[in-house]
Amino acid sequence: MRRLLLTLAVTCSATTTSANCGGKFDPFVSVLKQDARNLGYKETLLNNFFDQVSQDQKVLKADRNQGVFQKDFIAFSNALISQNRLTHAARNAAKYALAFQKVEQKFGIPPGVLLAFWAFETDFGANQGNFNTLNSLVTLAHDCRRPDLFRPQIFAALELFKRGEFDPVLTQGAWAGEIGMIQMLPEDILESGTDGDDDRQVDLQNSAPDALMSGGHMLNRLGWQANAPWLQEIELPANLDWSMTGLDKAYPVARWKSFGITARNGALHDTAGEASVLLPVGHKGPAFLAYPNFSVYFEWNQSLTYVTTAAYFATLLTGEPVYDARIPDQGLDGTQMKDLQRKLVGRGHDVGKVDGILGSKTRAAVQAEQSRLGLPSDAWPTPELLNRI
Template structure:
């Protein structure tokens, strides 16, 4: 999950009071350890202490925060750093899948078929969850399908070992340490056993892949057995996801958005998540639905235009509920996959416009080069980190405007070639 402020639990507040330098619990970005963190808070020094030295120091901090010493010792019994976790933490893939390939995998025929079966099998529970939290059951099942393949792929690594490894040597040790403390709180409440607390290499847990702080604030005991079990109890897992989305400003009964068609000569600079306009205003700008039919010019609901593959690909107007999904995972591709998969369960969700499948995505090396060249030529892309964020997209737009190209902010091979040419 992403960008939703997370309230620190009481024990976490205590730890923050006694352990200066720990990460302030802020955003549960993707509901994973890869979530964004506040600049300037993360510890960056090299860890010269051994794992046992770090563990003993952390034990003192955890006990000062209220963790039972016997529980701590039981949780850490036999725990040593996991080299596979460190490898995963340090690896940055050179190539990423284009959005159309990601969607194809996310909405496979098998995932659609299993999702429909789960909707039928759990209809009663889903109806109750929908009534209590106001979140569309199809969205919940889509999240369930993408996060853990309907509970069949939750990860099998010890959450304590993974987080301890990352807290000792990981890139964002402060954040990992705060998650580790939250994991100990979960164990202390008795929601799950030490052996049962398994998840991904980054510490995401259960059928809905919550990180520990998100679990502490939003997991619910929907079946009323006294435990918030997102590992083995589908009702708890799905209701917890619904509770999180409700807290992320989900609007009951509202659409996530729709595919649209843009007129010739449209100002692609308007395709930006920071821009919201009433549907009536988009209609005035010549935006129609995907079939070319007029939008509802009477609608006052606001929407944002996104172009996941630039101006050559499909266009979408997305609304508040799309942003709520982004709080769960701050990826446009992910949010689009959830929204469209939920529609596929109901017999719709087909995209009409073609994807630019001949457009080879930039590799990480090429994205770094793009940012370096943008910076060298005065377009101010922000950090040179290989991540195409808001600042880089604005820099790309400035370059595109200078070149007389459609200013969609989309990085592609043609743009990189233009930058290379400008320096020669």
């Protein structure tokens, strides 16, 4: 489920040769091997690494079947946050209390944040995936949808293989190449893999302390600020200027307070710098203040719905109450959303891919059209907006 925005590792940042993606599969693999030779890897190692790799059509099918992200925040959070996950989160928090304490002391990551990822990614290690990792990575790098995302992961896996920490035949994980209890890509493992149980190994598939320490290291490396908030449910005044809302706009917390925004539970974090008002399903639904740490979630996953749900679940696991769902305006189904996206494109907006997913570009376009039409500009598309464009 995770989709990292990646920075290439130093060991894996070679300029590729001719075919970056597409074409016949075997010649593509030959190009990969040549790139690896250019990096200095020995022929025997390359043969052992690449010789059994094959294209996996199930990976491509999974990559194109991500309709779950068309769900809105309320539907998505209700689907992912179950009583079973809450119960197991509490049990694992107690079972690995020492590991969580070490992570927080060393990297500043609260237990709830990692517990939420651990729950959503693999149900606390129970469902780590059964796709051959190398086949997944090479298949997705060969596919021309996102080769720049997956191609570097092949060379990261090769480096792990050289170190004896990856098996091209036996290593399994998610369809998108992530490995272990909290699903880390090979490049992340190279950069953030950390021994959490002091056995001088990094085993992300079988050692919860290793997985938690490595996940904490990665979040810290991506910019997480220790002892700082990430998401907080808020109460909104009825007269708020909705055009000021959205993750692309941030203002000092003191300014939001001056507009009459209050915390639903406790107090706003005055010292947290700037924050954004996030309305996942419009101004009539639950509302949140997104603090700077919230942006780190997008380095883990690019879906706003997933990110908001994971961040919210983390607040639940730290003792915050269940959000007030209220009664948001009716949204659009997937077909209607695609229709809206096509109309927005017709009006000159860049919505990215017409995929029925309410992403950041579509939200910005919706907000602009709402302002033009005199509707509440909360970036939440409704049937009324669809009919009026």
